[in-house]
Amino acid sequence: MIEPARDLTPDRPRSPLFLQRQSYRLRRLMDAARFLPVLGLLLWSVPLLWSIGDEETVSSSGALIYIFGVWMALILAAFVVSLRLRLGGDEPGAGG
Amino acid sequence: MITLNALVAVCLTYVVFLFSVAFVAERSALRGQVRWLKAPLVYTLSLSIYCTAWTFYGAVGSAARSGFEYLTIYLGPSIVMVGWWWVLRKLVRIGRSQRITSVADLVSSRYGKSNLLAICVTVLAVIGTTPYIALQLQSVTLSFEVFAQPGVPSPEEGARSYTALWVAFGLAIFTVIFGTRNLDANERHHGVVMAIAVEAVVKLAALMAVGIFVVWGLSGGVAQTLDRIDASELGHWQMNGGRWAGLTLLSAAAFLCLPRMFQVLVVESDDEGHLRTASWAFPLYLMLMSLFVVPIAVVGLDLLPAGSNPDLFVLTVPLATGQEGLAVLSFLGGFSSATSMVIVAAIALSTMVSNHIVMPIFLRLTGNGASVSGDVRHVVLLSRRLSIAGVVTLGYIYYSLSGGGTALATIGLVSFAGVAQVLPAMLGGIFWRGATRVGALAGLIIGFAIWLYTLFLPSIGNGALSDMIMTQGLFGLAWLRPQALFGISGLDPLLHAFLWSIAFNVIAFITFSLASFPSPLERLQGAQFVNVFDHSGGPRSWSGGVAQAEDLMIMAQRILGAPEAQALFEREARRQGARGMLPDPSPDFLETLEKELSGSVGAATAHAMVGQIVGGMSVSVEDLMAVADESAQLMEYSSRLETQSNELSRTARQLREANQKLTRLSVQKDAFLSQISHELRTPMTSIRAFSEILRDTSGLTASEQNKYASIIHDEAIRLTRLLDDLLDLSVLENGQVNLNLRQGLLSDLLDRAAAAANDGGHDLRIRRDVRAEQVMLNTDLDRLSQVFINLIANARKYCDADVPELEIRVSEEKGLLVIDFIDNGSGISAEAQDMIFEKFARVSDRQAGGAGLGLAISRQIMTRLGGHITYLPGRSGAAFRVELPRNFVVPA
Known part of the structure; x- marks a missing residue:
């Protein structure tokens, strides 16, 4: 009879299913930290959709404002996340 | 106009200031005042x-x-920094816990300390970085020219080389002085880091000053500047989508892999917490650096005559508007960018070249092998210094050869x-445990080769690849054209090369990883790298x-x-001149402590223990193996000690027994001496007394005389x-x-003896x-009967049974005649048994029958006759066994 594969990492303490409110917040903050670069990449890919060469091209000033706007928003978000994200929050599995 | x-002079002043x-930073670090050096801002x-200046x-x-x-060059790194939680955090943790010294070291450590991989990465880094250093030298030279001959666009070749040579020389000196000042295991250079931090401020301030001057001084405000941009030839978004995405990814990748970036991001990192600050502060820095670029470009295009070099607008725009001070500041900004890049790149490359190429060769040549003692430190330093000089020289040579052109x-x-x-x-190494050395090697080599063929060689200008290869492909194969591999033409050359090299790199890496099997060390290191957050503890504060x-x-x-x-500790504290009991954990002190500890626990263990506390790093597999070696040696040594001590205790026990016997013998000898003197004295006394009576007493009767x-x-x-x-x-x-x-019959002999x-x-x-007893003997019958008489007489004398009885048994055993004399008395006590055959021994003083020589004589006789006499323990009474050969042959 084949033993069903249960936990492949038995020596790792199993994380609890539900967390205290504080730990929960911390986890979501880590998620936010992971999400930020993806968001940045997405937003900065938007210029790929802008048309080139015809009448309705985006003006340079508009492009500058958009790109730097995204940049500042990202910096602000990273700042907020970094302020609240304690480095103690790297429990097993959080490494991604 | 400012003179050259x-x-x-400004330049030199600035350099002195940097020095x-x-x-000062280096001195503070030595004195342990590292707090301000370790600020997240730095x-x-x-x-x-x-x-860089580029x-x-x-x-x-x-x-x-x-x-x-x-x-795109700034957006990629911004994404990487904002996404620090994914990659950088892990890299820094690994770098600290594994004591990584360079990007080559990281890759080699991950794949089982493979030096071949390290060499590959090092060669790649040197080839990739040398032109970059040349670029910095070029930009400094060009910026000098702007000031030197504002009217003449192209000065003579000699002057350029001259400037570049001096710059290269000065940079090499600075790097050697501060980059190889001490041989720190952690490869941290506080002086250099502080200097480049200052340079960072200078270049940001310079660029922003020019930008502010352009926006508010020349254009009249933000709104006007935006209008001006829209009105210029850059007025519309005209970006090639492929290049936009491709370059963003490329710069993000390079940000992680550039040797100099790895040096400051990971190697010089003191505290993971700094990443938190840098995650938003560095994108901010990048954003500010790029904020005024477009306005400056637009204004430059407007202001300056057509055909002026747009690369120098940062300098020429202030100069053209008479802002010489601003121009000098801007020049210093460019100078800072160039110098800081060259310094850190030279340090990073020299670490790799020295650790992975020069030192292994040196060690092999000198035959030192792995057992290196402390005396190679100066060799390491020398090889570092030579490597730095070599790297900068290579950059200069490249600059000279390329002629500083647009290439x-x-x-x-x-x-x-x-x-x-x-x-x-x-990335595969830190996220995928299945990545192997073979895979990494295959990916690197294939990617490197494609990059070399499709991008690097075509880029260095005429001659590297012939026109024929460029247009018709290698060996005339059209699908091997460097800029149109597999017949896919029309791509931007850079994107084409990046796409193909990375694609084949990744495919080879994954395929070969899947197909190969890693060595044990590789697997261990893989687990340590991928699961670094499980293995290393939380970040320790470098509070010092x-x-x-x-x-x-x-x-x-x-x-x-x-x-x-x-x-x-007190001695060290006093030596450091510190008050109190605890010395500062300076390198000197740590070295002393490590030496002291290694005397007790072995060098590798001591190093690991001190490292654990001071560096906050986990113990690497190599450390563990060294520790295991040491403990194996210790165990072997201790088992040898144990054997020796067992032997010693056995010998000691034998000696103790011998000593006890000797003591008993000596006691008996003493006792016997008094006994024998008594024995001799008693008859002598009576002889003397009766002879005196005979002599002095007159009138003794004949019977009396006869009696006496x-x-x-x-x-x-x-x-x-x-x-x-x-006798x-x-x-x-x-x-x-x-x-x-x-010849005689045993029974006759026993008859006579009885x-x-x-x-x-x-x-x-x-x-x-x-x-x-009907056994015929050929021996000395008289002597043998003396033994029998003695045994029978002893039985008669000492048998304490009410009806004394002696049994004489005769048998034969292993060719020897065995005669047992067993009486029915109480026997001889165990402790006396091994003494009875000694001279003068007597079982008890109970009956002063003889002098205690009988058994001793018997034993000597039996030995002479080729037999033994022994006491048989465990019988009902005293039992003696006489063994002798039936036919005695006198030994020759």
Whole structure:
């Protein structure tokens, strides 16, 4: 009879299913930290959709404002996340 | 107009200032005042070496030529920094816990300390970085020219080389002084980091000053500037989508892989917490660096005559508007960008070249092997210094050979694409445990080869690849055309090369990883890297000072013992001139402590223990193996010790037994001496007394005289017998006895012995088996019967049974005749058994029958006759066994 594969990492303490409110917040903050670069990449890919060469091209000033706007928003978000994200929050599995 | 001399003076002043900043930082670090050196801000600013002169000057040039493309170079790193939680956090943790010294070291460590991989990465890094250094030299030279001859666009070749040579020389000196000042295991250079932090401020301030001047001074405000941009030839978004995405990814990859970036991001990192600050502060820095690029480019295009070099707008725009001070500041900004890049790149490359190429060769040549003692430190330093000089020289040579033409301008991205080849091996190494050395090697080599063929060689201008290859492909195969592999033409050459090299790199990396099997060390390292957050503890604060010293003290006390450790720490504290008990954990002190500890626990263990406390790093597999080696040696040594001590204790026990025996013998000898003197004295006394009576008393009757004379006679006989016994024994012992061999029947012999022993005195029943005694002997019958008589007489004398009885059994065993004499008395006590055959031994003083020589004589006789006499323990009474060969042959 084949033993069903249960936990492949038995020596790792199993994380609890539900967390205290504080730990929960911390986890979501880590998620936010992971999400930020993806968001940045997405937003900065938007210029790929802008048309080139015809009448309705985006003006340079508009492009500058958009790109730097995204940049500042990202910096602000990273700042907020970094302020609240304690480095103690790297429990097993959080490494991604 | 500012003169060239004034500019050189400004430059030199600035360099002196940098030297002093580095020097002060280095001194503070030595004195342990590292707090301000370890501020997150310093870390963030040190990252700014990403912005080299290529970006300082070139960004504006690029904007003037191709619009917004320059932004991609900053967007990639911004994404990487904002996404620090994914990659950088892990890299820094691994770097700290594994004591990684360079990007080559990271890759080699991950894949089982493979030096081949390290060499590959090093070669790649050197080839990718050398043109980049040349680019920095070029930009400094060009900026000098702007001031030197404003009217003349192209000065003579000699002057250029001259400037570049001096710059290269000065940079090499600075790097050697501050980059190889000490050989720190952690490869941290506080002086250099502080200097580049200062340079970061200078270049940001310079670029922003020019930008502010352009926006508010020349254009009249933000709104007007935006209008002006829209009205210019850059007025519309005209970005190639492929390049936009591709360059963003490329710069993100290069940000992680560039040797100099790895140096400041990971190697010089003191505290993971700094990443938190840098995650938003460095994108902010990048954003500010790029904010004014487009306005400067637009204004430059407007203001300056057509055909002026847009790469130098940052300098020429202020100069053209008469802002010389601003121009000088801007010049210093460019100078800072160039110098800080060259310094850090030279340090990073020299670490790799020295650790992975020079030192292995040196060690192999000198035959030192792995057992290196401390005396190679100066060799390491020398090889570092030579490597730095070599790297800078290579950059200069490249600059001279390329002639400083426009070919260099594209080299920045070419270089990026080259070092990005490390990315698959690096990311695969830290996220995928299945990545193997073979896979990494295959990916690197294939990616590197494609990059070399499709991008690097075509980029370095004429001659590297012939026109025929470029247009018709290698060996005339059209699908091997460098810029149209597989017949897919029309792609941007850079994107084409990046796409194909990375694609094949990744495919080879994954395929070969899947197909190969890693070595044990590789698997261990893989687990350590991928699961670094499980293995290493939370980040320790690098608070320095007291906390560490206390930890060290606690550890040292455990190992050295409390008083010794306290004495050591006090001595060191006094030597450092510190008050109190705890010295600062300076390198000197740590070295001393490590030496002390290694005396107790072995060098590798000591290093690991001190490292654990001071560096906050986990123990690497190599450390563990060294520790295991040491403990194996210790165990072997201790098992040998144990064997020796067992042997010793056995010998000691034997010695103790021998000593006890000797003591008993000596006691007996003493006892016997008094005994023998008593024995001799008693007959002598009576002889003397009765002879005096005979002499002095007159009128003795004849019967009285007869009686006294016979007493004297008897006593004399007793004396004689005693002396005979002693003489007999000494003759037997010295082997001077003459044996008188005759034939005889055992039963006759026993008859005679029983008769002789039994005459007079209480009767002893003797049980015999006469049939068994019908044995013919050929031996000295008289001597043998002497033994029998002695045994029977002893039984008669000492048997304490009510009805004394002696049994004589005769048997044969292993060719020897065995005769047992067993009585029914209480026997001889165990402790006396091994003494009874000694001379003068007597079982008890109960009956002063003889002098205690009988058994000793018997034993000597039996030895002479080729047999033994032994006591048989465990019988009902006293039992003696006589063994002798039936046919005695005198030994030759």
